[in-house]
């Protein structure tokens with residue numbers, strides 16, 4: 080008896096490093112995490128980024144403001160409309176141009192559709208990360224309808240490039256309203272299915288509840304925005320605090336949770352989908368008439384010298400665009416404050432003391448898009 | 455006693471949630487024909503219709519007389535963020551008026567560098583170029599993706615200024 084205890088004590092464990100990624104299905108892109116492990120317990124996570132760096136900020140310095148917009152599609156490709164919108168809003172604010180109500184409403188509907196499609200994809204992938212493959216197929220079934228809407232009106236499914244400074248590229252397709260309404264009707268019956276399939280599942284609950292708790296203070300000090308921060312009770316919704324486009328004329332709730340665990344982050348996105356649906360429903364029937372491109376924005380855009388900042392709420396959090404202009408056709412310096420970057424670096428803080436499988440669950444609920452982090 | 459009750463309640467609850475989830479999958483299993491959205495792609499090629507606005511490739515439109523509307527103004531070349539378009543133009547004398555006029559010699563389009571952003575299309579003053587919804591352009595040689603869009607012998611349409 081005593082001998083056995085002795086041998087147990089005599090076993091020395093050694094900490095070691097394991098590379099997770101850059102090619103790993105649950106890092107959702109080319110992200111490399113160096114895990115410092117003690118057995119299966121995570122001591123530290125060191126994210127290594129840069130595998131998909133395309134220097135979008137530097138490229139923007141040679142591009143005109145019209146051209147920059149299409150690069151932003153390629154950052155957070157799941158929030159493509161919001162990224163486009165951020166640059167367009169910045170240019171419009173700098174030039175002090177007011178876009179028509181029609182453009183504002185179209186942009187808002189498009190952004191919310193994008194948010195829905197992003198959250199759908201996230202939900203499917205989240206289930207898949209935790210071992211439920213079916214969720215992925217269901218999410219993609221519903222997401223396909225949104226992609227069709229984009230394809231019909233904007234001409235592309237992912238890299239839409241639909242917003243232009245001063246408006247939108249084309250008017251909405253005649254089928255647009257019908258398609259959106261069909262989708263909303265369809266998705267309203269499917270979203271409760273998401274809950275039945277995953278949210279209530281006992282295995283899923285046990286793997287997510289009480290795991291990876293992020294306190295409100297930490298969320299604020301790490302600058303964690305989006306549903307990830309709101310699940311910790313950090314009220315940061317740009318749509319509420321600094322309304323842009325048509326967000327000041329619609330009613331919606333900012334989803335705030337207080338626990339800050341993996342399940343709250345999951346639940347906040349599910350509830351956010353309901354809010355997006357309600358925003359679209361409020362707007363879709365009364366798209367006002369108006370011009371789709373403001374004539375006040377010239378073909379060659381030169382911003383007055385100075386510094387500009389514009390933030391929008393993407394599906395992942397607050398995306399900020401900061402431009403220093405010296406009065407030329409292209410910005411002197413352009414910087415994106417991407418939500419994914421701040422959200423990724425809270426992972427180390429969150430995951431210490433948990434197991435690798437928990438890391439996968441946490442990473443899913445942070446909802447990382449690697450090109451957004453690397454740019 | 456209480457602990458045992460909780461124990462069994464948890465088990466029943468767990469089984470219930472699992473069955474709820476399985477009912478959803480079961481429904482789709484028994485209604486497998488419902489809501490199929492996947493398409494049998496290479497097989498349905500004949501009937502596959504892309505949306506009109508779908509951006510597949512940039513084309514220079516020619517009418518039945520082998521005429522196009524491109525004046526060689528290079529607006530698209532300037533609008534393109536990637537240097538995808540190269541306009542090689544000549545100056546020739548118009549036989550009627552005797553004035554020098556710009557005409558395109560070659561409209562070179564590097565498809566491999568095109569991000570299909572549509573900026574060239576909206577910048578063209580004469581609507582000479584269009585997005586075509588065709589998309590099957592994979593090839594074994596990158597050189598095949600550099601195309602000359604104006605057809606040999608084509609001319610600018612008379613009414614285009």
Ligand code: SF4
Nearest residue numbers: 524525527528530578
């Ligand atoms: S395609 Fe249009 S924009 Fe381009 S050179 Fe010809 S006329 Fe000009």
Ligand code: SF4
Nearest residue numbers: 534568569571572574
């Ligand atoms: S679609 Fe965009 S990238 Fe392609 S040729 Fe036109 S402007 Fe250039």
